[in-house]
Amino acid sequence: MEIDPFIFRLSIFILSIFVGYYVVWSVTPSLHTPLMSVTNAISSVIIVGAIIAALASNDNEVFTFSSIYGYLAITLAAINIFGGFLVTQRMLAMYKKKKKDK
Amino acid sequence: MSANLSAIFYLLSGVLFILALRGLSSPETSRKGNLFGIIGMVIAVSVTFLSVGNFSTGFIFVLVFLLVGGLIGAFIAYKIPMTAMPELVAGFHSLVGLAAVFVAISAFVNPGAFNLGEPGNIKLASLIEMSIGAAVGAITFSGSVIAFLKLQGIMSGAPITFKGQHLLNALILISIIVLTYLLCVSQSSNLFWILITVSFLIGFLLIIPIGGADMPVVISMLNSYSGWAAAGIGFTLENTALIITGALVGSSGAILSYIMCKGMNRSFFNVILGGFGATEQTSNNQNKEQKPVKSGNADDAAFLMKNASSVIIVPGYGMAVAQAQHALREMVDTLKKNDIKVSYAIHPVAGRMPGHMNVLLAEANVPYDEVFELEEINNDFANADVAFVIGANDVTNPVAKTDPQSPIYGMPVLDVEKCKSVLFVKRSLSPGYAGIDNDLFYKENTLMLFADAKKMTEDITKNL
Numbered sequence: 001m002e003i004d005p006f007i008f009r010l011s012i013f014i015l016s017i018f019v020g021y022y023v024v025w026s027v028t029p030s031l032h033t034p035l036m037s038v039t040n041a042i043s044s045v046i047i048v049g050a051i052i053a054a055l056a057s058n059d060n061e062v063f064t065f066s067s068i069y070g071y072l073a074i075t076l077a078a079i080n081i082f083g084g085f086l087v088t089q090r091m092l093a094m095y096k097k098k099k100k101d102k
Numbered sequence: 103m104s105a106n107l108s109a110i111f112y113l114l115s116g117v118l119f120i121l122a123l124r125g126l127s128s129p130e131t132s133r134k135g136n137l138f139g140i141i142g143m144v145i146a147v148s149v150t151f152l153s154v155g156n157f158s159t160g161f162i163f164v165l166v167f168l169l170v171g172g173l174i175g176a177f178i179a180y181k182i183p184m185t186a187m188p189e190l191v192a193g194f195h196s197l198v199g200l201a202a203v204f205v206a207i208s209a210f211v212n213p214g215a216f217n218l219g220e221p222g223n224i225k226l227a228s229l230i231e232m233s234i235g236a237a238v239g240a241i242t243f244s245g246s247v248i249a250f251l252k253l254q255g256i257m258s259g260a261p262i263t264f265k266g267q268h269l270l271n272a273l274i275l276i277s278i279i280v281l282t283y284l285l286c287v288s289q290s291s292n293l294f295w296i297l298i299t300v301s302f303l304i305g306f307l308l309i310i311p312i313g314g315a316d317m318p319v320v321i322s323m324l325n326s327y328s329g330w331a332a333a334g335i336g337f338t339l340e341n342t343a344l345i346i347t348g349a350l351v352g353s354s355g356a357i358l359s360y361i362m363c364k365g366m367n368r369s370f371f372n373v374i375l376g377g378f379g380a381t382e383q384t385s386n387n388q389n390k391e392q393k394p395v396k397s398g399n400a401d402d403a404a405f406l407m408k409n410a411s412s413v414i415i416v417p418g419y420g421m422a423v424a425q426a427q428h429a430l431r432e433m434v435d436t437l438k439k440n441d442i443k444v445s446y447a448i449h450p451v452a453g454r455m456p457g458h459m460n461v462l463l464a465e466a467n468v469p470y471d472e473v474f475e476l477e478e479i480n481n482d483f484a485n486a487d488v489a490f491v492i493g494a495n496d497v498t499n500p501v502a503k504t505d506p507q508s509p510i511y512g513m514p515v516l517d518v519e520k521c522k523s524v525l526f527v528k529r530s531l532s533p534g535y536a537g538i539d540n541d542l543f544y545k546e547n548t549l550m551l552f553a554d555a556k557k558m559t560e561d562i563t564k565n566l
Contacts, residue, residue: 005340006227006337009336009337009340009342009345012342012345012346013333013336013337013345013346013348013349014349016116016120016345016346016348016349016350017349017352017353019120019349019350020120020123020349020350020351020352020353020354021353021357023120023123023124023350024123024350024353024354024357024358025357026124026127027123027126027127028126028127028128028129029361029448029450029456029457029460029475030129030448030457030460030464030470030473030475031126031129031132031457031460032358032361032455032456032457032460033187033191033455033456033457033458033460033461034126034132034136034457034461035123035126035354035358035456035457036191036321036322036325036355036358036455036456036457037187037190037191037194038122038123038126038135038136038139039123039325039329039350039351039354039355040191040194040195040198040325040328040351041139041143042119042122042139042142042143042347042350042351043198043328043329043332043347043348043351044143044197044198044201045115045119045142045143045146045332045343045344045347046198046201046202046205046332046335046336046344047146047147047150047201048112048146048147048150048339048341048343048344049205049208049209049216049335049338049339049341049344050201050204050205050208051147051150051151051154051164052150052154052215052216052339053205053208053209053212053215053216054160054163054164054167055154055156055160055161055164055215056208056212056214056215062159062160062163064212065211065212066207066208066211066212066215067160067208067212069204069205069207069208069211070204070205070208071163071164071167072167072204073200073201073204073205073208074164074167074168074171075167075168075170075171075174076171076197076198076200076201076204077171077197077198077201078167078168078169078170078171078172078174078175079171079172079174079175079178079194079197080175080194080197080198080201081143081171081172081175082171082172082173082174082175082176082179083174083175083176083178083179083190083194084175084179084194085136085139085140085143086175086176086179086180087178087179087182087187087190088136088139089133089136090179090180091184091187091461091464092129092132092133092136093133094184094461094464094465094467095129095132095464095470096464096467096469096470097129097469097470097471098469098471098472
């Protein structure tokens with residue numbers, strides 16, 4: 001009997017939860033705010049779904065009911081991706097070690 | 103691009119996202135981690151373009167909307183003040199949630215584009231995944247909007263409760279499950295819209311009873327939800343990158359919620375059911391208000407600190423409100439010039455989101471190796487000369503260790519009272535968020551400095 005591909009995806013999902021669990025516990029508490037902003041940015045990888053929805057249209061009909069939602073989702077996700085990564089970058093650039101110049 | 107090849111690339115971007123989070127284990131590696139995240143995102147987006155392979159007019163529009171969103175995002179990222187990070191993150195969560203809802207809608211309306219069957223005859227598994235993604239996304243959206251409004255001060259931070267609230271919420275949650283079931287049986291688009299509407303409603307109702315200072319838990323929880331929503335959509339789209347990311351973000355948010363709840367010694371359900379801080383105060387508080395309080399001015403504070411050899415600073419949300427972090431660092435610089443050892447003590451729930459205080463101090467150029475977590479520094483208070491509490495209150499209250507009657511009993515607190523002297527910058531004697539009096543105000547060795555945090559710090563610097 002063949003295994004349903006769903007089971008493979010479920011396996012990936014469950015294993016990723018465990019990876020996430022151990023990786024996030026190793027994040028230093030002082031970086032918890034950047035952690036939230038970067039998780040925000042990466043969860044916007046949902047944009048791939050939005051792109052598929054938007055590109056399902058053809059030249060005669062660029063704006064269909066379904067593609068409009070795709071375009072809207074692209075915009076929202078793009079705000080998050082750019083905003084999330086850039087604000088994380090901005091925050092991380094501020095964390096400095098003590099200067100040892102004395 | 104073949105489906106197998108693109109699947110491998112999606113897997114690669116999922117791995118890069120894991121590395122992005124891994125990088126955050128220390129500030130040195132974190133910047134590289136963020137870069138991995140960006141590369142992962144670029145790969146995921148490019149592979150999607152190549153695998154759809156439709157570079158017609160629609161593609162131009164996709165780029166246009168991508169650019170518009172990107173510019174808005176970049177603009178916000180550069181303009182936002184660091185004190186507004188909690189609002190920003192709440193706002194961003196709402197966008198992820200709404201994007202998930204929109205993707206679910208397009209998949210429902212045009213399942214053919216996603217290989218999920220035809221309208222009215224969508225594969226059962228996909229329909230369930232889609233409904234979960236849409237419902238969780240909608241909850242994330244409306245919940246985050248409320249969190250955003252509360253943090254921004256547009257909506258009062260006070261918990262909003264009414265009779266039968268929990269019953270109503272329970273009924274709505276049950277109705278979501280029933281609707282999902284009916285939707286799967288009938289494939290009716292009306293039910294799909296009702297499901298989304300009801301989910302928006304429950305997200306709203308779930309967050310209104312939660313008070314302002316519980317926002318660290320709420321934000322973390324919504325962070326987690328946005329991950330589960332993404333994972334739900336990931337299953338629908340059969341996309342590994344999305345599934346991996348959803349799981350990572352989901353567990354990350356859950357862990358942060360757990361850490362925050364532990365920092366308050368409250369169970370997750372206690373926070374979620376809300377209404378904390380609205381409880382009436384215990385009667386013995388009235389007696390305490392008659393107790394004498396020593397109050398001083400900047401000059402006294404400067405004198406105390408000048409004669410100290412070590413000072414521990416305890417910042418809290420009040421520092422963020424007063425934007426006092428830069429003034430504080432200037433004060434510390436002056437202290438250091440006088441060879442006084444200074445460190446910072448951060449309580450896990452200080453501020454309005456996990457790590458809020460650390461970011462503010464980093465912004466003010468405080469080196470991160472002078473900033474310590476509760477467990478790292480709590481033993482040092484006994485050996486320090488001065489504790490400078492700025493904008494924190496409940497997290498220093500010794501009552502949490504001594505009075506089993508207190509609502510915050512058992513909460514881990516900073517042992518500020520063990521210092522030789524305590525300087526407490528506060529605008530008035532009013533109790534903190536938990537609505538209880540702080541014994542520390544009336545201690546022999548406590549000097550209250552009634553003023554705006556920023557102004558007081560500046561005055562102290564002048565007097566040093």
